[in-house]
Structures are given as C-alpha cells and as structure tokens.
Amino acid sequence: MPKTETFRSYKHRLDTALDNRFLRRAMDNFAVAYRTSRQNAFAGMDVDELVQQVADVKAGAIRNNAALLQQFTAKARAHGIHVHVADTAEDANRIIEEIAQKTGSKRIVKSKSMTAEEIHLNPWLETRGLAVTETDLGEWIVQLRKEGPSHMVMPAIHLSRFQVADLFTDVTGTDQDPEIERLVKVARQALREKFVEADMGITGANYAVADTGTLGIATNEGNARLVTTLPKVHVALVGIDKLVPTIADALTINRILPKNATGQAITSYVTWITGPSECKTAETGQREMHIVFLDNGRSRIAADPEFSQVLQCVRCGACANVCPVYRMVGGHQMGHIYIGAIGLITTYFFHGLENAKNLVKNCTNCGACKAVCAGGIDLPHLIKQVHARIQDETGHPLQSLMLAKVLKNRKLFHRLLRTAWLAQQPVLDRSDQARTMPGSGSGQPSDTGFLRHLPMIFSSDHNFRRLPAIARVPFRDRFADLNQPVDTPRFTIALFSGCVQDFVYPEHLEAAMRGFARYNIQVLFPMNQSCCGLPAVSMGETAAARDVALQNLDAMAVNGNNYDGVDYIVTLCASCASHLTHGVPKLVKEYAPEKAAAFAKKVVPFSVFMNDILGLDPVPGAGRKTAFHSPCHLCRGLDVHQSPRHLIEKSGNRYVPTEEEETCCGFGGSFSTTFPAVSREILTRKLDDVAASNADLLVTECPGCVLQLKGGAAQQGRNITVCHIAELLFP
Amino acid sequence: MTDLAAVFAQNASLVSAVVHQAATRDQAFDGAVDILLAKTPLVSLMPDPGPVSADSGETPVRTLAAPNLGTTDLQYLSQVCDTAGNIHLLQNGTRQFPGGIDMGVTWADYGIADTGTLVIASDSEETRLATMLCEVHVALLKVSDIRPAADSMAEELAAMTDRTGSYTAFITGASRTADIERVLAIGVHGPLELHIILVEEE
The missing domain is CATH 3.40.50.1860 (Rossmann fold)
Structure with a gap:
C-alpha cells in the first residue's frame, strides 16, 4: 500500500476485493453466522445493561487515566517490574529494541497485539537484526505472507485453507494438504521450536489492573501463556486506554468482550500476570518483566470532549463483523491497521489524515456498528466527525462546498430542484410507458418515472440502479389542493416532507394525505422547512448542517416560537426522522438545546404515528x-x-x-x-x-x-x- | 451433584471439556491414571524427546507431570503409577520436555460455573508448563470450590493477583483456534484435551 494512496487507487482496491469470490463468500458466511452466535452467547442477558456497565467503567478509567497509570506504575515497580511510558510509536519501538539489546535477546516470540501492529513493531525490530515470530496462528500466517491482519480478532479471515496450505508447503519445504486440522498441527510443531529457542516474549494486554499492577490477557490458543513462560524476558506493550481500576472492572469488560468478538462465552484462556513470574532458567529465578505503556495520541483523544469515547473501545472487532461494507470488501480495504468502524476513526488519530481520508468516506451510516459496540461508542457519528475534521484541515472539496452553500439557502436549493425538472427532460425515459404513463409505475399520476440514462458527469459505475426523475410539481405546490379542512381533528400534526419526497417522490406524501384525511387528522405544512441537513452531515459539512437545523427549528415552530400547536411532527422519511430526533439536538447543543429537545420530542416516523398512535384499523385487501x-x-x-x-x-x-x-x-x-x-x-x-x-x-x-x-x-x-x-x- | 456443579459441568462440556465425578481424592487420581493409560503415547514435537527411557522397551512410557499436589496426594498417585507401570511421574523439570508430555494433572483453585472455567494459581513454573506442554490436562476440582460467576468472586481473584509473581490462569476448554476459515480446531498450542474431575471429598 503506498504511503498516500489516491482515492482512485483506493477505489481500485475495492473493486479488486469485490471480485474476490473466496473473500466474498467467506465474509458473507461470517456475517450471517456471527449474528446467530452473538445472539446465542448473550441469550438471557440484558445486553444494553452490560454495554452500559462497560461504557461506564471505560469512561471512568479514561477520566482518571493519569492517576491509574501512576497507581499501576507504583504497584508494578514494587513488584519488581520495569515500567516505561512511550509518548509515540517510535519511542515504544526504541524502548523495546533497547530492552532486547540489554538482555542480549536475539529471538523473539510474540502473541497477538493490535497495539504492536499499530506501532509497526515487527518491522522495526526486524530491520535491527532481531528475529520476530508471531505465534497466534492467524498472525503467523499473515506475517509469513508479509501482510497485515484483516480483522482485529481473526487476522487471516481473508484467506482460504488452500492459500494456507500453499504457504505452509513453502515454509516447511514439505507438501501440506489443505486440511485445516492438519495445518493447525503444522503450526503447533513449527512454532514449538520457536518458543523454546526464544530469548524474549512480547505480548499485548487486554487489561491493566491498577490496584494490583496486574495484566490480563485473553487468548484462545494459549500462545500468550507460552510466550510469557518459556523465554527469560517478557515485554508487554499496553495502550494507556487498557488501564482499569480493579480486577472487578476488568471482569465486567471480559463478560462482553469474547461474546461480542466471536460469540464465545469466554476465551479458552484468560491469563492474569502480576509478575515477575518464576523462570527457572533465569539467573535470579524470576523472569525480567517490562511493561511499555503507549500513548501515541491517546491522551489527545482523551482530552477531546467529542472523541474521548473512542477510548471506550475494547477491541472486540464487532463493528467490523456487522458492517455491510466490511462484508463486501474485507478488512484490508476497511481499515488501515485497525479494522472496521473503529478503524475508520482511530486511523485518523494514530496513523494520520493521509491514511484516513479515503477510508472515512466508506460508511453507509447504517448504524449497525453502534448497535453492537461493546463500549457503547457512537461510531457512525464519530466517523462523520472525523470526515468533517479532515475536510476542515485539508479544505472542503468543491462538490461538498456547493452542497453546503445550496442547502443553507432554502430558496436557492428549491429553485435548483425545480430547474432540475427542466434540465432532466432530455434524459427522461419516455419509452417505458409503464413507468411514465399517468396511473402507472407506482400507480400514481405523479410518478415521473426514471431517467433514461445518467447525465454524462457520472461514470458508468453509477448505472447499477435507475435514478428517478424529479417530479414536475413538488409536493409543496400540491399541498394546498390536497389539504382538506377538518372540523374536529383527532390530532393536529405538522408534516415534515424531507427534500426527496417533496421533489422526487411526492406520491408518497400524497398517499399519506389521503390517510390523514380519512382519519380526521389536521395537517400543517410549514413552507419554510428545508432539507433535514443529514446530507450535509454525510459530506462533512457540519456548519451547514447546523444552519439548516436551526432554520428547520424555526420553520416547524408553527405556534410562534414553540411546538405546542401540534401534537406530532410526522415524517415519511426514516432518515429525516432519525436525524431530526438525534442529529439536530447534537448539532445545535450550543445554540438552541431546549428548543431542539422540545422539537425532537414531537417527531415521529409515519408508521409509528399510524400504527401506535392512531391505531389504524385493519382493512380487507388483496393479500399480496x-x-x-x-x-x-x-x-x-x-x-x-x-x-x-x-x-x-x-x-x-x-x-x-x-x-x-x-x-x-x-x-x-x-x-x-x-x-x-x-x-x-x-x-x-x-x-x-x-x-x-x-x-x-x-x-x-x-x-x-x-x-x-x-x-x-x-x-x-x-x-x-x-x-x-x-x-x-x-x- | 450440587446445582452449581451441574451448571459448571454443563458449561464446561459446551467447550468440549470432559467432566467426570469422583467421590474421593483417591478415586480422582485413579481416574486420571485411567485416562493416561487410555491415551495414545505422545509423539514429541521436538527432535529431542527429553530424558525418558522405558524400563521394558515393550510398553511405551508415558510422562505424567503432577506439579501442585500435596504430599498425601502425591504418594497415592505415585503408587497408582507404579502399579500401572511405564509411567514417568514428574514433579519438577517439566521444562526439559518442550516437545510435550502426555498428561498434566493439577488441582484447580476454583471453578466458575457460568462459563465452565477453571481458575488455577500458576505462579510456579512447573504448574504452568504442566498445563501448557501436556497433550491431556486433567484438572481436579473440589465441588465446594465452584463459584457462580467470575464477578461474584472478584475479591478472591483480587487477593490471588495481588501477590508478587502471581500468574493466575482462567482455563475454559482445550486450546483452540478458528483462524483458518473460522473452522474450529483444537490444540493449536496447548492441551488437545481437557478433563475435569469434580471431587466431592473435602
């Protein structure tokens, strides 16, 4: 991967991954199987409650991070453990290199550590003549292939048994069958020798327990146990975000981590090392133990009120497991070192803007990650925030600036949409009568149908779906005719149309108006309402999104300056509903927090209004x-x-x-x-x-x-x- | 069996641990040696198999490490091994068998019912190696040492981990991996089998 990859080259990698049939099948099977196994692992438990507990433990530990580090260090030093603090990746690499030199270590065995991946520890040590062997099977495989892990928990999930068999054939010089059971035994044998010969063992840690100076390490293979038992020197590389006050806190996290990662109740091994532990081959009878605490931007994240929650991550990888994009393209395309939703965010902090700028756009904002996050992190929101920050730092692209400018000016925006109806005339599909004749297509005369082909500015990639035409008459111009006076309304609602339904699919709103009339609902349609602002958030245009939010708060306040005049604000667009409910209050929290809260409380999606509030009666129908x-x-x-x-x-x-x-x-x-x-x-x-x-x-x-x-x-x-x-x- | 022991046994079985029961400690050791005798003798992973020699040359010798037993237990186990014959019983020097040993038999300090987990104080290198280098790990667990969940025994765990040199192992099932095509495979680095003998006697 080049150091600063162009967007074009990144898209090319995505295309290659999409064409990789094995990868696609493996990812697909995994996505489906994961959902079931996670569900089974949490059966009978209150997952939200568990997540809240983890979020609380982690958030508290981040707030008190400096004190915990001090407490841990004092305790560990009293045990006789050497504690180092590395501000940067390079500092950490140098410290570990020096430990190797001082202890005369030449051969190193490692257990899996994302933190070591983060700082590129292996290449650093290898270029200095040290032999480093990864001992986690998946990590060993990707190390032998000279590539990085494609998942935080399952590093080699992108590879088939045939690829592994070929690799092991090369490594052992003997033909290896592509039979998984046997391949595992090849690793067992080949790696045992490495353990025995090693002078030094390097591990990461899942937990650093401050009150006892203890590290907790979770593995399934048991390799970390051998790494911390056979060699005379043990070095643990630990992010400062792994500090927790007590073992009880670590156990709270450990209740959710393996279930969320792989659907296991617990990993085969959880090893609690206070150290320095007995080592009969060491002169002192004790292993020399070093802990290198890594900052590498973590303090900066902790001090940032918006982003500090990033450090609530427990590295379970679940955000990748459920990500629809990860599922299509695999981890190498969905992260830099850290994979998945959390990777899109941490790449910016740990590996810089250049490595993050393409990745951070690769999010559908579907929220699947947030729904499973063990640390309760609002991942989709933070991805958008990183996107916005990158644009603030590098300059906003023209396209996004234009969007922001247009959205902020409702009259201009709507004029452009009306003009678009004219502009599309040359490309309107008139051949497909089923979609253009009145009464066809959606069944509504207003359905303008599809565009015949896309305007030339789009590439052929965009032809995967037909784009709808802009309606000749937007909903806002039809409202007066559709609105029927109601004498004794059951409810009074304000209708928030959203721009797509207003200008592209007015037939959705027309249908709803028929329903409102049938059920005696008085409908208000404030004409100054505009786009909800979500597209601006998606494009990283936070300021424009905020302006639009404030405009809508005013526009929808039909009763002067409040929302008391209506029972509900109904929208037929789920994205608008979600953004108005959660996004708008966040955007305007420093401008109009109370108004936004009052507004958000009134917003309901169409189906909730119809089913739960109005309690629609069943009608006989076609039974389709x-x-x-x-x-x-x-x-x-x-x-x-x-x-x-x-x-x-x-x-x-x-x-x-x-x-x-x-x-x-x-x-x-x-x-x-x-x-x-x-x-x-x-x-x-x-x-x-x-x-x-x-x-x-x-x-x-x-x-x-x-x-x-x-x-x-x-x-x-x-x-x-x-x-x-x-x-x-x-x- | 108590309810808690039943929950423990069920959850341990889910991760392919084999759970046995014994009324007395002696019966537990008898059971362990039976498991040893039934097993295929180890083929060392290393070129040098360690200092083992068969007395007869007929029956292959099996190596049994029993690092954390008290005197009475050890005496009894030693007798059982002598009677069976061709068993190399180790209390020390497990490091000289990096290519593997047939079996490690250890006491577990606690059991955790809700995950079927063993808690073993492994501060001693011998205990660690016996449970890591063996092909079959037999853990003896007193029924009275089973706790409902890890967080219900946080104080005991805090005490165990607060000692200098402490190495406390949670062990749940055998060593496993799913790193190739997510297919579960047992015994990538540690034991290929885990047997747990629940002992009634105090």
Whole structure:
C-alpha cells in the first residue's frame, strides 16, 4: 500500500476485493453466522445493561487515566517490574529494541497485539537484526505472507485453507494438504521450536489492573501463556486506554468482550500476570518483566470532549463483523491497521489524515456498528466527525462546498430542484410507458418515472440502479389542493416532507394525505422547512448542517416560537426522522438545546404515528405477499421494529419475512455515489434475499431506500414492485 | 451433584471439556491414571524427546507431570503409577520436555460455573508448563470450590493477583483456534484435551 494512496487507487482496491469470490463468500458466511452466535452467547442477558456497565467503567478509567497509570506504575515497580511510558510509536519501538539489546535477546516470540501492529513493531525490530515470530496462528500466517491482519480478532479471515496450505508447503519445504486440522498441527510443531529457542516474549494486554499492577490477557490458543513462560524476558506493550481500576472492572469488560468478538462465552484462556513470574532458567529465578505503556495520541483523544469515547473501545472487532461494507470488501480495504468502524476513526488519530481520508468516506451510516459496540461508542457519528475534521484541515472539496452553500439557502436549493425538472427532460425515459404513463409505475399520476440514462458527469459505475426523475410539481405546490379542512381533528400534526419526497417522490406524501384525511387528522405544512441537513452531515459539512437545523427549528415552530400547536411532527422519511430526533439536538447543543429537545420530542416516523398512535384499523385487501426492508434509520436509528410490519398486515396484505431485513440496502446517501460498486453489491444481496422470499411487493419507509431498491430492481429486471408504506396503506 | 456443579459441568462440556465425578481424592487420581493409560503415547514435537527411557522397551512410557499436589496426594498417585507401570511421574523439570508430555494433572483453585472455567494459581513454573506442554490436562476440582460467576468472586481473584509473581490462569476448554476459515480446531498450542474431575471429598 503506498504511503498516500489516491482515492482512485483506493477505489481500485475495492473493486479488486469485490471480485474476490473466496473473500466474498467467506465474509458473507461470517456475517450471517456471527449474528446467530452473538445472539446465542448473550441469550438471557440484558445486553444494553452490560454495554452500559462497560461504557461506564471505560469512561471512568479514561477520566482518571493519569492517576491509574501512576497507581499501576507504583504497584508494578514494587513488584519488581520495569515500567516505561512511550509518548509515540517510535519511542515504544526504541524502548523495546533497547530492552532486547540489554538482555542480549536475539529471538523473539510474540502473541497477538493490535497495539504492536499499530506501532509497526515487527518491522522495526526486524530491520535491527532481531528475529520476530508471531505465534497466534492467524498472525503467523499473515506475517509469513508479509501482510497485515484483516480483522482485529481473526487476522487471516481473508484467506482460504488452500492459500494456507500453499504457504505452509513453502515454509516447511514439505507438501501440506489443505486440511485445516492438519495445518493447525503444522503450526503447533513449527512454532514449538520457536518458543523454546526464544530469548524474549512480547505480548499485548487486554487489561491493566491498577490496584494490583496486574495484566490480563485473553487468548484462545494459549500462545500468550507460552510466550510469557518459556523465554527469560517478557515485554508487554499496553495502550494507556487498557488501564482499569480493579480486577472487578476488568471482569465486567471480559463478560462482553469474547461474546461480542466471536460469540464465545469466554476465551479458552484468560491469563492474569502480576509478575515477575518464576523462570527457572533465569539467573535470579524470576523472569525480567517490562511493561511499555503507549500513548501515541491517546491522551489527545482523551482530552477531546467529542472523541474521548473512542477510548471506550475494547477491541472486540464487532463493528467490523456487522458492517455491510466490511462484508463486501474485507478488512484490508476497511481499515488501515485497525479494522472496521473503529478503524475508520482511530486511523485518523494514530496513523494520520493521509491514511484516513479515503477510508472515512466508506460508511453507509447504517448504524449497525453502534448497535453492537461493546463500549457503547457512537461510531457512525464519530466517523462523520472525523470526515468533517479532515475536510476542515485539508479544505472542503468543491462538490461538498456547493452542497453546503445550496442547502443553507432554502430558496436557492428549491429553485435548483425545480430547474432540475427542466434540465432532466432530455434524459427522461419516455419509452417505458409503464413507468411514465399517468396511473402507472407506482400507480400514481405523479410518478415521473426514471431517467433514461445518467447525465454524462457520472461514470458508468453509477448505472447499477435507475435514478428517478424529479417530479414536475413538488409536493409543496400540491399541498394546498390536497389539504382538506377538518372540523374536529383527532390530532393536529405538522408534516415534515424531507427534500426527496417533496421533489422526487411526492406520491408518497400524497398517499399519506389521503390517510390523514380519512382519519380526521389536521395537517400543517410549514413552507419554510428545508432539507433535514443529514446530507450535509454525510459530506462533512457540519456548519451547514447546523444552519439548516436551526432554520428547520424555526420553520416547524408553527405556534410562534414553540411546538405546542401540534401534537406530532410526522415524517415519511426514516432518515429525516432519525436525524431530526438525534442529529439536530447534537448539532445545535450550543445554540438552541431546549428548543431542539422540545422539537425532537414531537417527531415521529409515519408508521409509528399510524400504527401506535392512531391505531389504524385493519382493512380487507388483496393479500399480496409483501416483504419489508427496514430502513437503518428506522430500526437502529429510532428503535422501531414492529409498527411497519403490523401496518402491512393491517393493509390487507400478507407480511412475508425475508433474511436480514434490518441490514442496509447500500444507499447511505452520498455513499452510493462515492462508492457505487460497493453500493451495488450490497443492493444485489438485499434484492436476492427479497427474491428468495417470493414476495410480490417490497415495502419500506424511507425515500432513500425506495430510490435504491426501486432503481436497482428496475435495472436488474427483478420481478418486484417497490413502494413506500404510505402507498401500500392508502393507494 | 450440587446445582452449581451441574451448571459448571454443563458449561464446561459446551467447550468440549470432559467432566467426570469422583467421590474421593483417591478415586480422582485413579481416574486420571485411567485416562493416561487410555491415551495414545505422545509423539514429541521436538527432535529431542527429553530424558525418558522405558524400563521394558515393550510398553511405551508415558510422562505424567503432577506439579501442585500435596504430599498425601502425591504418594497415592505415585503408587497408582507404579502399579500401572511405564509411567514417568514428574514433579519438577517439566521444562526439559518442550516437545510435550502426555498428561498434566493439577488441582484447580476454583471453578466458575457460568462459563465452565477453571481458575488455577500458576505462579510456579512447573504448574504452568504442566498445563501448557501436556497433550491431556486433567484438572481436579473440589465441588465446594465452584463459584457462580467470575464477578461474584472478584475479591478472591483480587487477593490471588495481588501477590508478587502471581500468574493466575482462567482455563475454559482445550486450546483452540478458528483462524483458518473460522473452522474450529483444537490444540493449536496447548492441551488437545481437557478433563475435569469434580471431587466431592473435602
């Protein structure tokens, strides 16, 4: 990998990974199996409660980090352990090199340590003539292949047994069968000799317990036990974020770490070393023990109120395990050293802007990582924040600056969208009558259909889905005609349309208006509302997102300066709903925190309003087999799961479950235009799952998902109709 | 068996530990030697198999390390081994067998029921090596030493780990890896088998 990789070259690597059939199959199997094994491991436990406990322990330990380091050091020194503190990666490398020199160590065995990967310890020691052998099987394999781990817990998950057999054939000089049981035995034999010959053992640690000066190390293979028992010298490289006050705290973390990492209740071994332990071959009868505490930017993160939660990471790797992008492209493409969502963030801090700038865009913002994070870290939010910071440091790209400028000016934004209707006329698809004739396509006269082909500024990559045309008349211009006076309304709501439904899919909102009229709902549509601001957040334009948020807070305050005039603020876009509920209060916390909180409290997604609040009556219907795609921002963003499924049943249709209903469709806003090839593959997988359910209809609750799924189904010639749940309920 | 012991046994079995029961300590050692005799003798991982010589040359010699036993236990085990014959019983010098030993038999200090975990004070190098270099690890655990969960015994663990030179091992099942294609394989570095004998006698 070149030091500063271009975006083009990064995309090329992604394409290569997408074409790697073994990788794709391995990742796919893993993604599906992981979900089940994690669920089983946590059976009968309150996972949220456990995560909260871990988050509390880690957050407390970060706040008191300096004191814990001092306490640990004093305790460890009293035991006779040498304690070093390294400010930088280079300091740590040099300290370890010096220990090797002073102790006359030439041969080193290592157990797995992401921290050692972080500082590039092996190359440092090897260029100084030391022989370093990784003893974790996966790490040994990737070391022999001269590559880095592709997962924090399973370093060689990107390789097949055949590749390993070939590698071991080269290493041992004997033909090796691609039989896993035997390959493992090859490693057992080859590595035993390395253990015996080694002068020094290097480990990481999962926990550094301050009140006793104890390290805790979790492994499955038991290699860390041999690394810390056979050689005369033990060096542990430990990030200062691994400090915890007591063993009880370490045990709290250890209850969730293995379950989240691999679905195991506990790893085969957890080794608690206070040291220096007995070593019969050492002159003193005791092993020489060194602990090198590594800062390398951690103090800077700890001092940053926005990012300090990054240090709540326990390195379980779960954020990669559930990431739809990781699943498509593997860890080498989804991290620099640290993999997965946490890797997108820490790369910026540990390995610099240059290594982070491409990676950080590779996120659909689906929130799957946040939902499983053992440390309760708001990973998607922080990824966007890193993106924003990188843009602040390097200058914002023209595209993103324009977006910010346009979004901040609602009138300009909406004028542009209206102009776009004219501009698209040359590329409108008029041949497909089913989609352009009034009353066809979605069944609504307002469905303008698809574009015939994409404007020339897009590359052919973007052709994986058909793009919808902009509507001739946006919803905001139709509202007055659609709105019917209600004498004794059951509820009064303000409708937040979001820009996609206002200008691209007004038929979703028209359907909803039919429903509101039927159920005696008085609807207000504040005309000054604009885009919710989520696209600006996605593009790293935080300031614009904040401006837009403040504009919307004013626009939606129909009763002067508050929201008392309406019972609810309803939106048909799950992404808007989630952003208005969680994103807006975060963005304006220093400007209008109370107003934002009052606003957020009123926001409800359409299905919740219809099912839970209004309590829609079931109606007889055609009983069509209807699949549901759960928008990420609905199921994880707002914790809404059953309401839309109930509505499908109430609409007189039959809900049919599909595999992975709550997995991202690959849209992710600007993600799908930045990484069209990855987006296409995620989409195809989604459509395959839907096809397997034999459903006639695919319903969802977010216009972004509709755009992706409907356009993808049309492009791929899938025999399925895609619509918004409002269209299903009120055709 | 107590409820707690049953939970322990069930969870240990889930990670492929073999759980046995014995009413007395002596019966536990009898059981351990039976497991040893039933096992295929070790083929050393290293060219030099260590200082083992068979008395007869007929029956292969098996090496048994028993590092952390008290005098009475050791005397009894020694007798059982003598009776069986061709067993090389080690209390010290396990380091001279880096290519492996057939069996390590140790007492465990605690059992943790909710994960089927053994807690073994392994401060002594002999205890560590016996449990790492053996092909089969037989751990003896008194039923009364089983605790419900790790966090319910934090104080005991804090005391164990607060000693200079402390090396406290949590052991749950045999050494395992899933590093190649996520396929579970047992015995990559440590024992290929873990047997736990639950002992009723105090």
